[in-house]
Amino acid sequence: MCGATEGGLSLDGVDVKKEAIIQGQVTKGGEPVGTAYVRLLDRTGEFTAEVPTSATGHFRFFAGPGEWTLRTLAPQSEPVDSKVTAATGVIAEVAVTL
Amino acid sequence: MSRESALVNADWVEQHLDDPKVVLVEVDEDTTAYDKGHIRGAIKLDWTTDLQDQVRRDFVNKAQFEALLSDRGVANDDTVVLYGGNNNWFAAYAYWYFKLYGHQDVKLLDGGRKKWELDSRELTADATSREKTSYTATEQDLSIRAFRDEVVAAIGTQNLVDVRSPDEFAGRLLAPAHLPQEQAQRAGHIPTAANVPWSKAANDDGTFKSDDELKEIYTEAGVDWNKDTIAYCRIGERSSHTWFVLKEILGEENVKNYDGSWTEYGSLVGVPIALGDEPGLPEGQSA
Structure with a gap:
């Protein structure tokens, strides 16, 4: 939540050119979900990282280039898997709808 | 337990x-x-x-x-x-x-x-x-805490379980990307250690997997249940999770957590280090 900006979390101080960023927002019925957990799974399905969403439903990972799966868990919702491709210097935006 | x-x-x-x-x-x-x-x-x-x-x-x-x-x-x-x-x-x-x-x-x-x-x-x-x-x-109770000399002595003789991510184990990463501090001088892992990321022991919701599933995970990774075991990670917290699994859930005896972990071992002068995805030979690698 700290440093949250329109459209996502602040990237101040991050050298975006060197990172393969995956970020996005979790919503349900059009409302942001601030109580979700987003898990980053590698191309073999292996767990790599997990973050709780911010109060505005946003999340971010500094991944490596390649194919990833986001698995979103939230109260009173079934887990949702979203495929995403990350590349260095690119911010991959993912909208997760529960 | x-x-x-x-x-x-x-x-x-x-x-x-x-x-x-x-x-x-x-x-x-x-x-x-x-x-x-x-x-x-x-x-x-x-x-x-x-x-x-x-x-x-x-x-x-x-x-x-x-x-x-x-x-x-x-x-x-x-x-x-x-x-x-x-x-x-x-x-x-x-x-x-x-x-x-x-x-x-x-x-x-x-x-x-x-x-x-x-x-x-x-x-x-x-x-x-x-x-x-x-x-x-x-x-x-030092029966559950390992220090560096014991860890070096355990190479090739006891179970060493490295619970970091595969990229940290192989030496491609020194730390999770959001934690740039506390880095070791060298990347890699302790020779002969098996890589079993801590996350393999947990379900998506954070609960622990069943005893049978847990046994299978460590057996497949090469843990010899007749030997003593030392778990380590980067600073000793993820390996506490695995220590808990082996000692407290599965009831194995003689399981220690090496809290110095990679930030200590990877900064020691003269100890062997293995790079890559395999456990490696006891003498490690040099280049």
């Missing part, structure tokens, strides 16, 4: 919220999480300030631990139930720490804070106050 004695579930905790002899303790990597909301009646331990010596790299000593628990209102005969974020990494670390100083009745909330939240169970920002106590710790 066993799953039944070391773990409690959320229903059990809810039933004991008003039991004065049950102390809930939240320990998080994000030390502000507790202040935003915690299980009613829970106290907070800050792993960076409460559990670590502020000058040298070591734990607080026996007298400091006694003063800490006395101040927070934990008695020797209390049942301590630990939980936290990050799939209980730091709660497991605190569990190991309580065991190190001889607390008799300590348990982990299965699934930790995440499972509690996903179940939509109640959290409160209300402050907790407990009467001060006069806590007495034992000397450290």
